[in-house]
Amino acid sequence: xxxxxxxxxxxxxxxxxxxxxxxxxxxxxxxxxxxxxxxxxxxxxxxxxxxxxxxxxxxxxxxxxxxxxxxxxxxxxxxxxxxxxxxxxxxxxxxxxxxxxxxxxxxxxxxxxxxxxxxxxxxxxxxxxxxxxxxxxxxxxxxxxxxxxxxxxxxxxxxxxxxxxxxxxxxxxxxxxxxxxxxxxxxxxxxxxxxxxxxxxxxxxxxxxxxxxxxxxxxxxxxxxxxxxx
Amino acid sequence: xxxxxxxxxxxxxxxxxxxxxxxxxxxxxxxxxxxxxxxxxxxxxxxxxxxxxxxxxxxxxxxxxxxxxxxxxxxxxxxxxxxxxxxxxxxxxxxxxxxxxxxxxxxxxxxxxxxxxxxxxxxxxxxxxxxxxxxxxxxxxxxxxxxxxxxxxxxxxxxxxxxxxxxxxxxxxxxxxxxxxxxxxxxxxxxxxxxxxxxxxxxxxxxxxxxxxxxxxxxxxxxxxxxxxx
Numbered sequence: 477x478x479x480x481x482x483x484x485x486x487x488x489x490x491x492x493x494x495x496x497x498x499x500x501x502x503x504x505x506x507x508x509x510x511x512x513x514x515x516x517x518x519x520x521x522x523x524x525x526x527x528x529x530x531x532x533x534x535x536x537x538x539x540x541x542x543x544x545x546x547x548x549x550x551x552x553x554x555x556x557x558x559x560x561x562x563x564x565x566x567x568x569x570x571x572x573x574x575x576x577x578x579x580x581x582x583x584x585x586x587x588x589x590x591x592x593x594x595x596x597x598x599x600x601x602x603x604x605x606x607x608x609x610x611x612x613x614x615x616x617x618x619x620x621x622x623x624x625x626x627x628x629x630x631x632x633x634x635x636x637x638x639x640x641x642x643x644x645x646x647x648x649x650x651x652x653x654x655x656x657x658x659x660x661x662x663x664x665x666x667x668x669x670x671x672x673x674x675x676x677x678x679x680x681x682x683x684x685x686x687x688x689x690x691x692x693x694x695x696x697x698x699x700x701x702x703x704x705x706x
Numbered sequence: 707x708x709x710x711x712x713x714x715x716x717x718x719x720x721x722x723x724x725x726x727x728x729x730x731x732x733x734x735x736x737x738x739x740x741x742x743x744x745x746x747x748x749x750x751x752x753x754x755x756x757x758x759x760x761x762x763x764x765x766x767x768x769x770x771x772x773x774x775x776x777x778x779x780x781x782x783x784x785x786x787x788x789x790x791x792x793x794x795x796x797x798x799x800x801x802x803x804x805x806x807x808x809x810x811x812x813x814x815x816x817x818x819x820x821x822x823x824x825x826x827x828x829x830x831x832x833x834x835x836x837x838x839x840x841x842x843x844x845x846x847x848x849x850x851x852x853x854x855x856x857x858x859x860x861x862x863x864x865x866x867x868x869x870x871x872x873x874x875x876x877x878x879x880x881x882x883x884x885x886x887x888x889x890x891x892x893x894x895x896x897x898x899x900x901x902x903x904x905x906x907x908x909x910x911x912x913x914x915x916x917x918x919x920x921x922x923x924x925x926x927x928x929x930x931x932x933x934x935x936x
Contacts, residue, residue, distance in 0.1 A: 501872070
């Protein structure tokens with residue numbers, strides 16, 4: 477009896493490649509059969525989440541719910557979604573399925589709080605911040621969110637869209653690193669990479685304080701649940 | 707209306723990561739929504755295919771058929787499978803679904819024959835060769851398969867299992883390169899990397915004759931079909 481993970485992916489596509497690569501590399505396995513089974517709906521066609529959250533476009537809850545219910549019907553025992561911003565629709569997903577939906581935001585904040593950090597810098601995209609996903613989860617965990625200025629957030633968004641377009645120019649990683657440092661200057665003792673595009677350009681050890689990758693933490697939780705690790 | 711690709715994957719896991727990474731990188735896209743949707747059943751729990759083909763273990767057709775019919779039910783418009791050896795069960799899959807199943811073997815041999823090669827070295831695993839997948843397809847295309855000795859095949863299999871175990875020692879890629887060269891000495895004017903583990907350790911330009919990666923060719927065909935490219 478193995479546990480099958482259902483993955484809402486493709487949001488964006490490279491972030492899902494990163495998730496799957498880290499999951500396969502991070503699984504303790506000597507042969508194919510030691511690895512875990514995943515059902516992945518890699519669906520980049522879901523419309524822009526930031527526009528949906530800001531009310532500039534229709535909600536993407538219907539698309540995400542379709543993906544989630546499809547994965548459940550196909551046999552997924554639990555669900556994860558490789559995109560922080562789309563978690564603005566997590567409650568729509570939870571209401572539509574009967575299997576557990578594991579939140580990347582909850583998993584990440586849990587790790588940060590367990591490490592004893594209190595002032596936590598949140599590197600996240602427009603829709604994720606607008607929906608207050610990390611702010612609320614951090615507050616519930618007794619932590620305080622350290623955030624970018626509006627101008628810095630716009631700089632971040634421009635970089636994220638360039639990453640999504642496949643650009644990997646040096647100024648992208650240096651720009652993200654500068655935005656990380658800015659949160660440290662504002663008092664952050666730890667940083668959350670709360671956008672799955674960040675690890676595509678920023679190495680974990682390139683921040684001046686501990687950097688918690690939401691991708692890495694979701695990978696580990698997915699492996700643990702699928703393998704039945706307590 | 708987009709066309710959804712169904713992917714039988716996880717055989718092995720890293721080969722599927724490689725396939726997905728190349729597919730995402732190879733898609734002409736400026737934003738998430740320009741990418742194609744995939745439904746992936748990443749199922750490394752399918753038992754050893756070589757043992758099944760050799761009759762040392764039960765057929766894995768039931769598992770592959772379950773994956774294929776599940777992907778079709780979930781909305782896949784066509785199917786691909788990221789594993790050459792498992793194509794020994796291609797007819798079982800075709801008989802069970804009503805959507806097209808695109809063979810990695812056919813796609814690869816088509817490219818090799820179109821390039822005018824006649825003596826073609828086949829780098830493939832035990833079960834794939836035992837089932838004669840490439841030998842038959844090459845013969846039908848008017849080509850001749852150049853094959854390893856039994857001893858070389860055993861050397862290859864030992865390397866494949868080490869790749870699947872996550873090993874990346876230098877002697878693995880040099881060993882695979884030596885096995886490639888051996889086929890050239892036996893008269894091959896072109897080589898087929900007919901095992902999806904090969905590109906994980908062997909660069910396309912490391913062979914002394916044109917090397918056709920079955921992974922790369924299946925990636926391109928998947929993109930073309932999904933994008934409706936003629």
